[in-house]
Amino acid sequence: xxxxxxxxxxxxxxxxxxxxxxxxxxxxxxxxxxxxxxxxxxxxxxxxxxxxxxxxxxxxxxxxxxxxxxxxxxxxxxxxxxxxxxxxxxxxxxxxxxxxxxxxxxxxxxxxxxxxxxxxxxxxxxxxxxxxxxxxxxxxxxxxxxxxxxxxxxxxxxxxxxxxxxxxxxxxxxxxxxxxxxxxxxxxxxxxxxxxxxxxxxxxxxxxxxxxxxxxxxxxxxxxxxxxxxxxxxxxxxxxxxxxxxxxxxxxxxxxxxxxxxxxxxxxxxxxxxxxxxxxxxxxxxxxxxxxxxxxxxxxxxxxxxxxxxxxxxxxxxxxxxxxxxxxxxxxxxxxxxxxxxxxxxxxxxxxxxxxxxxxxxxxxxxxxxxxxxxxxxxxxxxxxxxxxxxxxxxx
Amino acid sequence: xxxxxxxxxxxxxxxxxxxxxxxxxxxxxxxxxxxxxxxxxxxxxxxxxxxxxxxxxxxxxxxxxxxxxxxxxxxxxxxxxxxxxxxxxxxxxxxxxxxxxxxxxxxxxxxxxxxxxxxxxxxxxxxxxxxxxxxxxxxxxxxxxxxxxxxxxxxxxxxxxxxxxxxxxxxxxxxxxxxxxxxxxxxxxxxxxxxxxxxxxxxxxxxxxxxxxxxxxxxxxxxxxxxxxxxxxxxxxxxxxxxxxxxxxxxxxxxxxxxxxxxxxxxxxxxxxxxxxxxxxxxxxxxxxxxxxxxxxxxxxxxxxxxxxxxxxxxxxxxxxxxxxxxxxxxxxxxxxxxxxxxxxxxxxxxxxxxxxxxxxxxxxxxxxxxxxxxxxxxxxxxxxxxxxxxxxxxx
Numbered sequence: 062x063x064x065x066x067x068x069x070x071x072x073x074x075x076x077x078x079x080x081x082x083x084x085x086x087x088x089x090x091x092x093x094x095x096x097x098x099x100x101x102x103x104x105x106x107x108x109x110x111x112x113x114x115x116x117x118x119x120x121x122x123x124x125x126x127x128x129x130x131x132x133x134x135x136x137x138x139x140x141x142x143x144x145x146x147x148x149x150x151x152x153x154x155x156x157x158x159x160x161x162x163x164x165x166x167x168x169x170x171x172x173x174x175x176x177x178x179x180x181x182x183x184x185x186x187x188x189x190x191x192x193x194x195x196x197x198x199x200x201x202x203x204x205x206x207x208x209x210x211x212x213x214x215x216x217x218x219x220x221x222x223x224x225x226x227x228x229x230x231x232x233x234x235x236x237x238x239x240x241x242x243x244x245x246x247x248x249x250x251x252x253x254x255x256x257x258x259x260x261x262x263x264x265x266x267x268x269x270x271x272x273x274x275x276x277x278x279x280x281x282x283x284x285x286x287x288x289x290x291x292x293x294x295x296x297x298x299x300x301x302x303x304x305x306x307x308x309x310x311x312x313x314x315x316x317x318x319x320x321x322x323x324x325x326x327x328x329x330x331x332x333x334x335x336x337x338x339x340x341x342x343x344x345x346x347x348x349x350x351x352x353x354x355x356x357x358x359x360x361x362x363x364x365x366x367x368x369x370x371x372x373x374x375x376x377x378x379x380x381x382x383x384x385x386x387x388x389x390x391x392x393x394x395x396x397x398x399x400x401x402x403x404x405x406x407x408x409x410x411x412x413x414x415x416x417x418x419x420x421x422x423x424x425x426x427x428x429x430x431x432x433x434x435x436x437x438x439x440x441x442x443x444x445x446x447x448x449x450x451x452x453x454x455x456x457x
Numbered sequence: 458x459x460x461x462x463x464x465x466x467x468x469x470x471x472x473x474x475x476x477x478x479x480x481x482x483x484x485x486x487x488x489x490x491x492x493x494x495x496x497x498x499x500x501x502x503x504x505x506x507x508x509x510x511x512x513x514x515x516x517x518x519x520x521x522x523x524x525x526x527x528x529x530x531x532x533x534x535x536x537x538x539x540x541x542x543x544x545x546x547x548x549x550x551x552x553x554x555x556x557x558x559x560x561x562x563x564x565x566x567x568x569x570x571x572x573x574x575x576x577x578x579x580x581x582x583x584x585x586x587x588x589x590x591x592x593x594x595x596x597x598x599x600x601x602x603x604x605x606x607x608x609x610x611x612x613x614x615x616x617x618x619x620x621x622x623x624x625x626x627x628x629x630x631x632x633x634x635x636x637x638x639x640x641x642x643x644x645x646x647x648x649x650x651x652x653x654x655x656x657x658x659x660x661x662x663x664x665x666x667x668x669x670x671x672x673x674x675x676x677x678x679x680x681x682x683x684x685x686x687x688x689x690x691x692x693x694x695x696x697x698x699x700x701x702x703x704x705x706x707x708x709x710x711x712x713x714x715x716x717x718x719x720x721x722x723x724x725x726x727x728x729x730x731x732x733x734x735x736x737x738x739x740x741x742x743x744x745x746x747x748x749x750x751x752x753x754x755x756x757x758x759x760x761x762x763x764x765x766x767x768x769x770x771x772x773x774x775x776x777x778x779x780x781x782x783x784x785x786x787x788x789x790x791x792x793x794x795x796x797x798x799x800x801x802x803x804x805x806x807x808x809x810x811x812x813x814x815x816x817x818x819x820x821x822x823x824x825x826x827x828x829x830x831x832x833x834x835x836x837x838x839x840x841x842x843x844x845x846x847x848x849x850x851x852x853x
Contacts, residue, residue, distance in 0.1 A: 073628055101630050130624035137629070221844055222743050228526035228846060229746040232469055233533070234497050239742075258843065322721065345738040346635075347618050350625040353749055356842065435842035446752065446831035447654065448617055450624060 063162025063189075064095040065371065066111060069131035070102040070168035070175060071198065074211030075218070075352045076363040078125040078132050078451065080167050080195045083367025085114060085122060091375055097159060098455070102136035102168070103175055107148055109155040112455040124451035126360065127441050129350040132451055139171065140178045149182050156183075156190055163191050163374035165367075169198035169209070173382055174406035180380035191374040194382030194402050195366050199349045201250035204408035205400040206384035210366055211349070213359030213434035216254035218348050219243055220435065223255045226342060227262040227294050236292025238283055238331050242324035242343040245270060246300040248411045251348070255296045256423040257431055265293050267423070270300035271412050276330070279303075284335055299323050299343075352448060357437025362395070369397050393433035459558025459585075460491040461767065462507060465527035466498040466564030466571060467594065470607030471614070471748045472759040474521040474528050474847065476563050476591050479763025481510060481518060487771055493555060494851070498532035498564070499571055503544055505551045508851040520847035522756065523837050525746040528847055535567065536574045545578050552579075552586055559587050559770035561763075565594035565605070569778055570802035576776035587770040590778030590798050591762050595745045597646035600804035601796040602780035606762055607745070609755030609830035612650035614744050615639055616831065619651045622738060623658040623690050632688030634679055634727050638720035638739040641666060642696040644807045647744070651692045652819040653827055661689050663819070666696035667808050672726070675699075680731055695719050695739075748844060753833025758791070765793050789829035 065088050067081055088096045096114045099105030114122075125132060141148060156164075166176045173194050180192040196203050199215035223241055230239050241264065243252040249269030256267060265286045268274055286293040305326050328339035366383045373381060381399040388394040416427035442449045461484050463477055484492045492510045495501030510518075521528060537544060552560075562572045569590050576588040592599050595611035619637055626635050637660065639648040645665030652663060661682045664670055682689040701722050724735035762779045769777060777795040784790040812823035838845045 073625055104630065128624070129621050130626075131628045134630070135628040217842055220842070221749065222747060224843060224846075225525050225746040225748065226742050228524070229469055229742050230526075232527045232531040234500065234530070262846065325718065325721070340742070342741045342743075343739065346622050346625050346736070347738075350621040351618060352621065353617065432841070437842070438837075438839055441834075443834055445828070446613055446616070446833070447620060450620075450658065 062093055064097060064160050065093050065163045065165065066097040066099050066106070066159065066161050067114070067133065068099045068102045068105070068164065068166045069133045069135050070166060070172035071135060071137065072169070072349060073129060073131045073135055074197055074199050074349055075129050075214040075355050076211055076360050077167060077197055078128045079360045079363035080197065080210060080367035081132065082122065082125040083364035084165055084195070084371050087368040087371040091371060093371075095159070097161070098133040101134035102172070103138050103140060104136050106152045106155045109158060111155070111159055117453050121451040121453060124442070124449055127352045127355065127439070127448060128450040129352045132453055137171065140175055144178075144182060144185060152179070152182065153186060153188070156188065161190060163193070163371070165193050165195055165370050165374070167195040167197050169196070169200065169203060170406045170409065173203070173402045176382065176402040177380065177406065180402070183379070191377070191379040193370040193374045193378065195370045196382055196384065199251060200245060200248055202248040202410045203405065204410045205382065205405050207387040207395065208385060208434060210359065210363045212250060213356040214354065215244070215251055215349050216431060217356045217435040218351050218354045219251055219254050219344060220257055221354055222344060222348070223264060223296060224258055224262050227258070227264065230292050230294050231261070234291050237338045237340050238287055238328065239292070239294045240324040240327050240331070240339065240341050241294065241296045242299050242341065243296060244344070244348055245298040247409055249298040250412060252296055252298040253412060253416070253423050253427060254431055257428055257435070264296040265290070266295045268295070268297045268301050269412065270298045270302070271417060274301045274303050276303050280331070280334055283331060283337075287337055297323055297327065303327070353441055355439045356435045357439050358393070358434055360439060365397065373399055390429045390433055458489055460493060460556050461489050461559045461561065462493040462495050462502070462555065462557050463510075463529065464495045464498045464501070464560065464562045464571075465529045465531050466562060466568035467531060467533065468565070468745060469525060469527045469531055470593055470595050470745055471525050471610040471751050472607055472756050473563060473593055474524045475756045475759035476593065476606060476763035477528065478518065478521040479760035480561055480591070480767050483764040483767040487767060489559075489767075491555075493557070494529040497530035498568075499534050499536060500532050502548045502551045505554060507551070507555055513849050517847040517849060520838070520845055523748045523751065523835070523844060524846040525748045528849055533567065536571055540574075540578060540581060548575070548578065549582060549584070552584065557586060559589070559767070561589050561591055561766050561770070563591040563593050565592075565596065565599060566802045566805065569599070569798045572778065572798040573776065573802065576798070579775070587773070587775040589766040589770045589774065591766045592778055592780065595647060596641060596644055598644040598805045598807070599801065600806045601778065601801050603783040603791065604781060604830060606755065606759045608646060609752040610750065611640070611647055611745050612827060613752045613831040614747050614750045615647055615650050615740060616653055617750055618740060618744070619660060619692060620654055620658050623654070623660065626688050626690050627657070630687050633734045633736050634683055634724065635688070635690045636720040636723045636727075636735065636737045637690065637692045638695050638737065639692060640740070640744055641694040643805055645694040646808060648692055648694040649808060649812070649819050649823060650827055653824055653831070660692040661686070662691045664691070664693045664697050665808065666694045666698070667813060670697045670699050672699050676727070676730055679727060679733075683733055693719055693723065699723070749837055751835045752831045753835050754789070754830055756835055761793065769795055786825045786829055
């Protein structure tokens with residue numbers, strides 16, 4: 062039996078290492094001799110930078126279940142389209158040197174592109190190397206799967222954190238306008254999740270990139286709510302589009318204007334146009350990384366996707382991604398299936414129209430969809446008041 | 458026996474309602490007939506806006522232990538210095554109408570000022586009304602007490618959240634410069650807390666308002682660390698002072714320039730001067746409000762302070778604040794004592810020099826001080842994946 066190499070890729074999630082955990086458990090059960098981690102995703106294949114996960118301490122493997130970040134290192138490296146590019150020869154060399162028979166790629170849209178390119182490469186070269194994708198992204202924008210691994214935990218973090226903001230915001234008679242910025246450039250899945258919060262501690266307004274954003278109606282909504290309640294909480298996706306003051310925009314190292322900070326810009330506009338006190342709150346990295354509020358459903362599915370990816374490869378499948386098919390929401394039941402990765406990367410799944418009924422109201426169908434994904438709390442191991450993370454020998 | 462009225466004041470903490478819980482339990486045990494909540498702190502006394510907490514559901518009282526925000530409503534109202542001001546007559550009227558014999562004020566420096574003014578008022582009017590302060594502030598800047606109630610839980614949130622940022626930041630070979638902004642205008646207690654994180658997941662640099670901040674040395678430190686590690690995580694207090702670009706500064710409703718957003722400004726400077734990619738992360742409101750990472754030590758002390766405030770008032774004390782005196786750090790042992798509130802409000806406790814040995818290194822003495830305050834996790838009750846909060850009839 063040949064060896065396995067595991068790649069992590071793109072932005073990490075709170076459960077990214079839980080899929081690795083599932084793959085390790087299944088690979089050991091199946092008797093795969095060496096389970097290699099590829100350091101920084103495909104970069105490890107390009108530089109023959111692999112390490113043997115079997116040599117790591119079993120206790121550390123268990124801690125993968127609560128370790129955020131990508132324990133193997135991540136990458137945003139994009140493989141060239143030209144399959145004759147010399148970089149592909151390096152990858153083949155690494156594969157052959159280490160006697161690899163199965164490559165698992167854990168990531169989002171870009172990683173499924175890597176998956177497709179690698180499976181094409183091995184087919185072209187006549188190598189018996191299988192490639193299976195393991196879905197992961199807090200953005201929930203991968204097509205071909207009911208939902209993405211990592212979304213449930215990020216949504217649970219966002220929902221609970223925004224609840225705290227709403228509770229705190231309600232304390233003063235004369236409060237502020239709070240604008241909370243949540244991840245999602247083109248798809249508003251994470252922002253929409255706050256719709257699951259019951260009144261009175263839910264945002265008054267929710268704005269998604271799927272809808273056109275109109276500043277004037279935003280002002281009048283905010284003004285009316287602030288007058289009535291004494292404060293107003295607005296949840297926005299980072300990707301909503303409105304006229305920005307580019308004079309204060311930041312220019313990056315390459316001279317490109319970076320618009321970011323939508324909440325900050327919006328609060329400035331509210332101050333200027335409505336004369337109300339404001340506070341912008343960007344949930345930022347912790348919403349994808351924080352493990353304290355991991356959803357048990359999400360973690361169980363993360364583990365299962367890792368296991369099934371190993372099984373699929375060993376059964377001869379390649380060029381596929383493990384996908385989730387929802388059988389029912391209540392009771393919640395999913396089935397796992399394999400979908401060809403070819404083309405998956407080109408489709409960004411936005412919130413469908415039957416989940417939306419106006420600019421800031423999501424439908425009961427959306428809440429039914431989201432509800433099961435945030436269920437269940439997990440036990441977190443703390444050491445002296447601080448949550449523990451796995452430590453691998455290779456990177457210490 | 459006369460009645461009790463409880464006031465919450467200033468910025469809420471994750472355990473502010475735990476002190477109320479302690480006071481309710483003790484007041485019931487002592488047979489105080491009515492325990493009133495004053496809506497929005499001293500505003501409730503000015504407007505005779507009290508409600509009887511005894512009428513609330515016992516199950517909701519238990520949920521106070523995990524309810525952030527100020528369940529009674531908070532205020533930043535500052536009482537006038539002139540004790541002949543007519544507002545004081547209104548307060549006396551409310552006190553007499555409701556047969557109040559004990560006023561508890563839960564808050565930070567400004568609230569202790571309220572405490573002092575009220576006790577002077579009652580003395581002057583010859584009223585037998587006791588006033589006791591219950592300390593609360595995530596800023597940990599109240600003098601006369603070893604530490605403040607609320608600081609431990611906020612520090613625990615900050616430490617664990619910054620750990621997630623550090624873990625996530627380490628994923629890429631070529632990563633960013635992350636600047637994490639933590640609460641603390643003039644005292645860096647919360648920012649300093651991240652010093653408790655063990656390597657490798659701790660910020661590379663820590664900047665506190667207690668130290669002068671030098672931009673040039675900041676640049677050279679950041680550059681060297683980023684070159685060596687491929688990324689750099691910097692923790693700063695919101696109050697550090699450096700030359701800001703006021704052209705992009707925001708002007709509030711009163712025409713005052715608001716500087717805020719120190720991390721955002723610093724990252725712009727790093728991009729401009731070092732040409733490195735950056736990300737600013739402001740921990741914002743959740744660091745004081747989020748109940749998921751409440752420190753058990755902090756919560757137990759919050760409850761105890763509430764209980765002791767009732768006892769102190771009933772035993773005839775007035776014009777005092779419940780304070781903590783540390784007997785030892787290891788094993789951790791505190792004693793409670795009463796300190797006169799007069800003058801407390803004028804002193805803002807900064808990090809003492811024996812806790813600091815350079816711009817970004819705290820001493821072992823500081824870590825010994827902080828360590829016990831973040832210990833112990835508490836069970837949080839969730840309903841359908843979302844943490845539960847107390848609902849009081851009066852404000853639903």
